[in-house]
Amino acid sequence: MSAETAKPQAPEAKPVEEKQTNCPACNKPIKKLKRYYRNGKFYCNKRCWAKATKKPKEEKA
Numbered sequence: 541m542s543a544e545t546a547k548p549q550a551p552e553a554k555p556v557e558e559k560q561t562n563c564p565a566c567n568k569p570i571k572k573l574k575r576y577y578r579n580g581k582f583y584c585n586k587r588c589w590a591k592a593t594k595k596p597k598e599e600k601a
């Protein structure tokens with residue numbers, strides 16, 4: 541019994557522990573020149589920061 545299953549090796553997601561390069565708000569790569577540092581994270585701009593700051597689920601009644 542030989543389990544010969546030639547399954548294609550899928551590129552596994554390796555643990556990427558690089559510097560944050562994407563905006564947590566819009567998930568776009570942040571340019572070095574255009575970055576907005578707030579609370580230990582980089583954002584595209586103040587708008588993205590505000591967007592990521594306030595939770596979308598949290599609605600004020």
Ligand SMILES: [Zn+2]
Binds near residue numbers: 563566567568585
């Ligand atoms: Zn952004």
